[in-house]
Amino acid sequence: MTDISRYLVNPELTIREALQKLDANRGEILLVIGSDGRMLRTLSDGDIRRALLDNAELSDGLTVLPDKQPWTISLDDQIDEAFVLMQENGIECVPQVDGHGRPVRLLRRRDFEETVWLSSPHMGKDELRYVHEAFETNWIAPLGPNVDAFEREIAAEVGVEHAAALSSGTAALHLALVTTGVGKGDIVFCPDFTFVATVNPVLYQGATPVLIDSEPNSWNMSADALERALHEYATRDVLPKAIIIANIYGQQAEMDAIMPVAEQFSVPVIEDAAESLGASYKGRASGSFGACGVFSFNGNKIITTSGGGMLVSEDGELIQRARFLSTQAKETAPYYLHHDLGYNYRMSNVLAGIGRGQLSVLHDRVARRREINDEYRAAFADLPGISWMKDPQHSLSTHWLSVMLVDGHKFGASTDGLINYLQGLGIEARRAWRPMHMQPLFEGTDLYAHLPNDVPCSRRHFESGVCLPSGTNMTDGQLARTIDAVLSCREKIAVGA
Numbered sequence: 198m199t200d201i202s203r204y205l206v207n208p209e210l211t212i213r214e215a216l217q218k219l220d221a222n223r224g225e226i227l228l229v230i231g232s233d234g235r236m237l238r239t240l241s242d243g244d245i246r247r248a249l250l251d252n253a254e255l256s257d258g259l260t261v262l263p264d265k266q267p268w269t270i271s272l273d274d275q276i277d278e279a280f281v282l283m284q285e286n287g288i289e290c291v292p293q294v295d296g297h298g299r300p301v302r303l304l305r306r307r308d309f310e311e312t313v314w315l316s317s318p319h320m321g322k323d324e325l326r327y328v329h330e331a332f333e334t335n336w337i338a339p340l341g342p343n344v345d346a347f348e349r350e351i352a353a354e355v356g357v358e359h360a361a362a363l364s365s366g367t368a369a370l371h372l373a374l375v376t377t378g379v380g381k382g383d384i385v386f387c388p389d390f391t392f393v394a395t396v397n398p399v400l401y402q403g404a405t406p407v408l409i410d411s412e413p414n415s416w417n418m419s420a421d422a423l424e425r426a427l428h429e430y431a432t433r434d435v436l437p438k439a440i441i442i443a444n445i446y447g448q449q450a451e452m453d454a455i456m457p458v459a460e461q462f463s464v465p466v467i468e469d470a471a472e473s474l475g476a477s478y479k480g481r482a483s484g485s486f487g488a489c490g491v492f493s494f495n496g497n498k499i500i501t502t503s504g505g506g507m508l509v510s511e512d513g514e515l516i517q518r519a520r521f522l523s524t525q526a527k528e529t530a531p532y533y534l535h536h537d538l539g540y541n542y543r544m545s546n547v548l549a550g551i552g553r554g555q556l557s558v559l560h561d562r563v564a565r566r567r568e569i570n571d572e573y574r575a576a577f578a579d580l581p582g583i584s585w586m587k588d589p590q591h592s593l594s595t596h597w598l599s600v601m602l603v604d605g606h607k608f609g610a611s612t613d614g615l616i617n618y619l620q621g622l623g624i625e626a627r628r629a630w631r632p633m634h635m636q637p638l639f640e641g642t643d644l645y646a647h648l649p650n651d652v653p654c655s656r657r658h659f660e661s662g663v664c665l666p667s668g669t670n671m672t673d674g675q676l677a678r679t680i681d682a683v684l685s686c687r688e689k690i691a692v693g694a
């Protein structure tokens with residue numbers, strides 16, 4: 198939560214001190230509270246202007262201001278009532294107070310007037326400085342000091358030795374496959390429940406994906422299904438060239454179950470950590486478990502460069518090779534010489550500058566996403582038919598997206614019913630990933646379910662999963678509005694509204 202305390206002042210403050218505090222809060226508003234924490238009044242720029250025109254002095258205490266009954270709503274009120282008060286009285290902010298009259302959050306006009314997005318870019322303070330530096334030194338392209346520094350900083354953050362900054366997470370996955378030696382006709386085991394970009398590069402290489410279902414706890418690759426698949430393929434003498442795992446919605450896959458199985462068959466693991474930068478598993482950073490790991494800085498990810506990716510590995514040669522392939526595989530020679538098929542996949546120095554600024558606020562972003570998830574879980578704890586991904590002690594999820602499972606019968610509205618209802622209120626929610634085995638693109642692809650002869654877990658997660666707004670630039674008011682909308686959905690839909 199945005200700390201409400203930065204709006205609170207006691208009546209002993211002087212007008213000058215109040216103006217300074219208002220200035221620090223970008224002139225929004227102050228809440229004057231008594232010694233018992235109860236709210237006495239709101240205080241705006243306009244209130245002070247009128248007091249000064251009325252001959253008050255800057256050194257006077259706030260007690261000289263005339264009394265003003267504040268417009269507030271209580272915790273029991275629908276959040277929308279704050280907006281009604283704003284409209285009726287032409288005011289910009291309405292505090293919400295608890296049963297003792299103590300302010301708990303400040304609601305603003307824009308909390309109601311702006312769309313609540315699923316996960317939109319959230320810039321920090323330093324991005325523009327790095328971008329300016331790039332402009333001032335004309336390091337626009339190719340590469341440059343921001344790229345080198347961003348690679349070092351990501352490697353340090355994740356605790357691996359080497360990193361290559363690339364144009365997208367998809368490009369990083371593609372080069373992960375190329376440098377692992379995946380080629381035409383090879384088999385690659387892939388997660389079934391993921392975004393299509395995890396699996397597409399397998400097709401780029403002319404290789405064949407085999408889909409492995411999720412397990413019900415982490416929603417990520419089932420070690421049981423993986424083991425069964427490896428045994429079967431080993432019997433046919435066609436082991437996969439690689440196993441790609443994905444860490445969906447910011448949650449690490451169950452590495453203690455997966456890695457021993459992969460090691461038993463000596464198949465390298467490629468970790469698609471596009472959604473899990475900042476997560477950890479038993480104290481170890483997400484993205485650092487496989488032979489190589491992939492991050493994405495696409496616009497909707499926890500941090501963004503507007504578009505970009507990173508390949509990380511302990512293997513310096515692999516990263517060196519990826520850098521070489523990402524810049525057209527141009528050999529060192531006095532003319533243009535190419536032995537290998539290369540790509541144009543490198544990250545620009547301007548975008549790496551954005552990435553450096555974003556990386557410096559990663560931990561704040563993780564904390565806020567987790568807080569948003571906590572708020573949803575607490576608010577919907579008594580709703581029938583709602584359940585969540587497990588949040589085990591040994592795993593620190595970033596909760597990049599907060600995704601809940603909705604049992605339509607118990608809840609009283611289907612996933613699509615809820616999503617459409619929220620959309621009508623200017624709140625963006627989305628379905629969970631549609632599994633790869635349900636994509637026409639992968640029709641006929643071999644699939645190993647978590648429990649043999651059972652419906653794949655991935656299908657259940659798809660059928661009942663709803664991704665809720667999870668962006669870190671969502672205001673407290675917008676979060677409260679989203680929560681209220683979900684809470685009100687059942688009765689509204691039941692009466693056909």
Ligand SMILES: *Cc1c(COP(=O)(O)O)cnc(C)c1O
Nearest residue numbers: 365366367392394395471493495
């Ligand atoms: C976003 C994402 C990607 C692709 O990353 P881009 O940078 O958009 O190419 C790959 N895998 C997963 C799981 C993702 O969520």
